[in-house]
Amino acid sequence: MLMNRIETAAVNSPARRALQRFYEVPALMKLAGGPLAPGAWAVEIGCGSGFGTRMILDHFGAAKVDALDLDAAMVAKARRRLADRPGRVRLEVGDATDLKAAFGAEDGTYDAAFDFAIIHHIPDWRSAVAEIARVLKPGGVFVFDEVTAHALARPTYRRLFDHPEHDRFTAREFLAELPRHGLAVTGAFTRISGDYLLGTARKRAANRG
Ligand SMILES: C[S@@+](CC[C@H](N)C(=O)[O-])C[C@H]1O[C@@H](n2cnc3c(N)ncnc32)[C@H](O)[C@@H]1O
Structure with a gap:
C-alpha cells in the first residue's frame, strides 16, 4: 500500500533521517553483531x-544491494540518490512479496535482508516475511524496524496516514511469525510503549525448519 502525501513528507523529513542515521541504524547494527561480512549481498x-x-552500503558494509519499492516516484528518487554507486545497487519498482519477479531472486540468494x-x-x-525467509541464505x-498496530491505532497515525486496516501486527505477533518461516x-x-519494533533474526539451516 502506497504512502499518502503527508506520510511521504514525514518519512523523507530531516528529522526522520536523523533518527534513522543516528539512532536506528546503530541500534540495528548492534543487534546484528556488527557490519555484514565482506562481499555481502543484501536486499532491501x-x-x-x-x-x-x-x-546498508555505507554503515552495514554490504557490497551490493537489490532494493525495490512499489512506488515508481520513490524509486526514481532512489536512483538519483544512488547514482554515484554504479554496479553496487539494483533498483526496481516491484512488490516485496515477489522478489523473483523484481530481481529473479532464487531461494537462498542473499546474505541480508532489510525492512x-x-x-x-x-x-x-x-x-512478505515468507518471501524474505525464502530469499535469505x-x-x-x-x-x-517496524511500526506496530499500537502506533497505527494512535490518533495521529489514523488521521494523517493511510495503512491497511486489517490484520495489523503487534510487536509480539510480528516476532511470533518469524520462526514459522525458519527465522530465529x-x-x-x-520503543515508545510498543509502537516501534527493532530487531534481527537469522535464517535457520534448511534441515532445522
Ligand atoms: C514508511 S515508507 C518507508 C520507506 C523507507 N524504507 C524509509 O525508511 O524511508 C514505506 C515504503 O514501503 C513502500 N511499499 C508499500 N508496500 C510495498 C510493497 N508491497 N512492496 C514494496 N514496497 C512497498 C511504500 O511505497 C513506501 O515507500
Missing part, C-alpha cells in the same frame, strides 16, 4: 527514496 524491501539503501518500516504497509504482511540476517529471532526491542 520498500526502499523509498534510497536513504536506507545508502545506510526499514515497510512491512506494516503490506496487507498480506506474512507473505541459511545463516543470513533479517534486519527489521536473535535480538529485538520495542
